[in-house]
Amino acid sequence: MLFDQINRELELTERHLIVLQKVVEKGPIGILKLAEETGMPTHKVRYSLRVLEQEHLIKPSSHGAMAGDMAEEFVVKFNENIGSILEKVNLISDLGDRL
Numbered sequence: 261m262l263f264d265q266i267n268r269e270l271e272l273t274e275r276h277l278i279v280l281q282k283v284v285e286k287g288p289i290g291i292l293k294l295a296e297e298t299g300m301p302t303h304k305v306r307y308s309l310r311v312l313e314q315e316h317l318i319k320p321s322s323h324g325a326m327a328g329d330m331a332e333e334f335v336v337k338f339n340e341n342i343g344s345i346l347e348k349v350n351l352i353s354d355l356g357d358r359l
Contacts, residue, residue, distance in 0.1 A: 275300065279308040280331070283318050287326035294325070 282297050283289055291309065295302045309325055312318040316330040 275304060276308045276311055279305060280312055280317055280334075283309075283312070283325045284327050284331060284335075287318070288321045288324035289326075290324035 278298050278300075279294060282294055286293075286297070289297075291302055291305050294300075294305045294309075298305065300308075309318065313320065313325075313328070315334075316328045317334055318325045318331065319328040320326075
């Protein structure tokens with residue numbers, strides 16, 4: 261279906277944001293504790309941590325994941341980025357109304 265990929269990406273993004281939120285709030289925090297706190301399987305937490313680390317939003321430490329160099333900037337720009345996405349969704353919705 262046309263929207264399947266978008267839905268998968270949104271679910272993945274939601275998962276990454278949940279993990280990032282926990283790391284920012286409670287870091288340093290390990291994989292097992294993150295899995296327990298989020299209710300996610302450890303393999304999904306591990307994948308999200310890897311993605312977040314590649315984006316420099318978190319960094320590893322001997323005590324677990326903690327906020328990375330880009331985390332503060334990401335938080336500052338978050339609403340701007342979400343606003344841009346919502347504008348696109350509204351444009352697509354308007355197109356759908358005309359079908």
